[in-house]
Amino acid sequence: MRNIFLFIRRYFNFLFFMVMQLVALYMLFHFNRFHEAAFLGVASKVTGKVNEKYNNIEYYFKLKKANEALVKENEELRNRLHENFDVPDTALKMFRDTVAFDSLGHFRKWAYLSAKVISNSVNFQNNYFTINLGSKHGIRKEMGVMSPSGVAGTVINTSENMAIVMSMLNIQFRLSAKLKKSGETGAVFWDGKNASYVTMINLPKSMPVNKGDTIVTSQYSTRYPQGVMVGTVAEVVDDKSSNFYTLKIKTATDFYNLEHANIVQNLFRDEQKKLEDSIKTNE
Amino acid sequence: MSDLVKNIIRFALFIFIQVFVLFQIQPLHRFVIPYIYFLYILWLPFRIPRVTLTLVGFLFGLTLDFFTVSPGLHAAACTMIAYLRPFLINILIPQEGAEQNYKSPSITSMGLAPYATYILILTLVHNIWLVLLEWINVSGNFWFFLGKVLATSGISLLLILVTELLFYRKEKFRTNTA
Numbered sequence: 001m002r003n004i005f006l007f008i009r010r011y012f013n014f015l016f017f018m019v020m021q022l023v024a025l026y027m028l029f030h031f032n033r034f035h036e037a038a039f040l041g042v043a044s045k046v047t048g049k050v051n052e053k054y055n056n057i058e059y060y061f062k063l064k065k066a067n068e069a070l071v072k073e074n075e076e077l078r079n080r081l082h083e084n085f086d087v088p089d090t091a092l093k094m095f096r097d098t099v100a101f102d103s104l105g106h107f108r109k110w111a112y113l114s115a116k117v118i119s120n121s122v123n124f125q126n127n128y129f130t131i132n133l134g135s136k137h138g139i140r141k142e143m144g145v146m147s148p149s150g151v152a153g154t155v156i157n158t159s160e161n162m163a164i165v166m167s168m169l170n171i172q173f174r175l176s177a178k179l180k181k182s183g184e185t186g187a188v189f190w191d192g193k194n195a196s197y198v199t200m201i202n203l204p205k206s207m208p209v210n211k212g213d214t215i216v217t218s219q220y221s222t223r224y225p226q227g228v229m230v231g232t233v234a235e236v237v238d239d240k241s242s243n244f245y246t247l248k249i250k251t252a253t254d255f256y257n258l259e260h261a262n263i264v265q266n267l268f269r270d271e272q273k274k275l276e277d278s279i280k281t282n283e
Numbered sequence: 284m285s286d287l288v289k290n291i292i293r294f295a296l297f298i299f300i301q302v303f304v305l306f307q308i309q310p311l312h313r314f315v316i317p318y319i320y321f322l323y324i325l326w327l328p329f330r331i332p333r334v335t336l337t338l339v340g341f342l343f344g345l346t347l348d349f350f351t352v353s354p355g356l357h358a359a360a361c362t363m364i365a366y367l368r369p370f371l372i373n374i375l376i377p378q379e380g381a382e383q384n385y386k387s388p389s390i391t392s393m394g395l396a397p398y399a400t401y402i403l404i405l406t407l408v409h410n411i412w413l414v415l416l417e418w419i420n421v422s423g424n425f426w427f428f429l430g431k432v433l434a435t436s437g438i439s440l441l442l443i444l445v446t447e448l449l450f451y452r453k454e455k456f457r458t459n460t461a
Contacts, residue, residue, distance in 0.1 A: 013333045017366040020341045024362060027355030028416060047350050054303055121351060123306055123316050125417050128352040164352065171420065193313055256309055 048162045051119035051130055059116075059259070066259040073148040110225045113137065113263040118162070120258045122195040127167040129153065131261055134161040144223035144264040150252030151175065151230050152261055154223055169195055169255055177230050178218040182207040185218045188230060188249065195255050197234060200247040209236050215249055222269055286328055286386070294343065297323040302350045305442075314434035319442040320347055320357075321409050324365050325402060326452075328387045333369055340365025360413040364405045375401050384456055390447070391454040402443055410436045 008015065113133060120129040133139050135158040143155045145165045153165040154173065166173055171192045177200060178185040186203035200215060213233045219226040235248035266272075301320035308317065324340050331339070344361030348354050372388065375397040385392030388401060410432050418428045 013337070013366075016334050017337050017362065020337055020362045021359060021366075024341065024344070024355040024359035025416075028353070028359065029355075051350075058307075119350075121306060123310055124351060124353060125420060126353060195310070195313075 045159060048118070048130060048159065052132065052162075055116070055118040062257055062259050065254075065257045069148040069254075069257075070260065109266065109268055111265040111267060113139070113265065115139075115163075115261050115263055117258045117261050120167075120255070122167075122169055122255050125171055125192045127169040127195075127255075128156075129165050129167055129258060131163050131165055131263070132161070133263065134158045134163050136160050138265070139163045139263055140265075142223065142269075143266075144221075146224070146228055146262045146264060147253040147258060148260055148262075149229065149254070151217060151224060151228055152253050152255075152258065155263065165261070167255065168198060168251065168253065175224075175230070176218045176220045177215050178226075179203065179207065179209065180214040180216045180227075185220065186244070186247075188215070196250060198231065198249050198251055200249050201244065203245040203247060205243055205245055209233060209245055209247065211236065215247070222266055222272060224264055290327065293323055293326070294346075298343075298346055298350070301347060306351070312434070314431045315438055316431075316435050317438045317442060318410070318413075318435060319439060319446065321361060321364060321405075322443055322446060324361060324368065325405055326387055326389075327368075329372065329383075329385070333366075336365045336368065337362060356413065356416055359416060360409050363412050364409045367408060368405065371401055371404060385454045387452075387454070389452050389454050391452075403440065406436050406439050406443070407432075410439065 115131040115133040118130050118132050121127045129152075131139075131145070139155060139158050141155055141157065144151070145153045145155060151168060153167045153170070155163050156166045157164045168175070168188075169190050171190055173190055175188040176185060177188045184204050184207055186200050188198055188200045190198045203209065211233055215230045215233065217224040217226055217228040217230060229252040231249040231251040233247050234250040237246040237248065239246060297320045301318070305317045305319065310316065320343075323343060324336075327336065327339065340361040340363075341358050344356075344358035345354075347357045351357070372393075376393060388398065390398050392398075393401065414428060414431045414435065418431075
């Protein structure tokens with residue numbers, strides 16, 4: 001026993017170093033489970049206020065670019081208005097009401113909230129950004145986040161007034177996407193290299209893919225409505241031995257200048273999840 | 284100003300510069316990430332006990348982790364250099380008792396060549412450990428690892444050189460009567 005104490009006293013510095021190092025490594029490699037409880041809660045409380053103050057200043061320098069993006073989005077939305085479309089036979093004119101339910105059975109599935117991005121990173125392998133809405137405003141985990149021009153990330157933790165969003169530029173990010181022109185689906189992820197490009201895999205070769213083709217979110221995603229822009233094909237890697245394409249995609253969102261974000265809420269998510277979970281428990 | 288107050292201000296300043304200036308710069312290349320914050324640990328006084336030094340290193344790294352949402356990444360690297368620092372100083376310090384005559388490591392207290400070696404080795408250790416931990420999480424190839432270590436260290440050393448020239452620290456020679 002005495003020897004143990006002597007040993008500890010003699011090598012106390014080294015042991016203390018090992019303990020600190022192990023604590024750090026534990027946090028690093030157990031981040032997924034760990035962040036739930038402690039880290040992000042504290043992080044958003046402490047750093048959120050500082051980030052918000054900083055963003056107030058930085059905001060003015062990015063106004064021009066943010067404006068341009070918003071104007072573009074407006075234009076796109078105007079083009080989608082139902083007044084723009086007309087069916088030749090006037091008796092069959094269709095329009096959709098925005099009321100939650102109408103007599104034809106249309107219902108609202110997606111609701112949007114707009115938020116400001118108060119801190120952002122593109123430098124790391126795992127990038128996150130913070131938005132200025134939190135649980136108080138109805139933001140919850142696993143909600144999708146869009147920039148004015150396309151998919152941006154997923155909410156992973158919320159505090160009362162802020163939420164942390166896992167950016168698309170995060171190697172843990174996965175998204176189901178499809179080719180806009182033909183509808184084949186595949187998976188999109190980031191390879192950790194360039195902040196302007198993401199990778200798409202598992203796209204079947206049944207349809208030829210060209211440079212410049214548009215990739216949008218698929219109908220299988222529970223976080224985004226279908227048809228949200230992901231990006232355009234920048235390079236097609238044609239692997240002869242495989243039946244699938246690997247695509248390099250230029251992201252629609254400019255992650256270097258992220259100012260505004262829209263949070264998408266799937267109003268049927270809980271129902272869908274409950275239904276799907278019930279099958280899993282029955283197995 | 285007492286050493287404690289000075290170092291607390293430095294702590295905040297280094298974090299602030301790293302997060303709100305250097306991390307905001309659009310990366311030139313994916314290999315190049317400008318790190319300078321760990322200079323804080325290299326500038327800490329000689330007399331600080333080794334356990335405290337390790338602890339300060341850990342807390343300093345963790346503070347940066349709070350801003351970058353990467354728990355443990357920078358903390359691990361900072362703990363590493365904070366632990367290795369005393370060994371390196373013991374080897375590199377030129378004359379007997381210099382650590383009693385001067386307050387903290389600098390060109391005047393250690394001499395140019397030993398101080399440069401000290402900075403070079405700890406910068407490399409910091410960046411190797413940091414990039415290694417990041418690299419394990421991503422399946423990149425070895426050249427990615429090597430390139431990133433070298434490019435990041437190069438930028439770090441350049442930034443440290445600029446900092447040393449801009450903020451020249453006068454080290455007073457202290458007699459042992461104090």
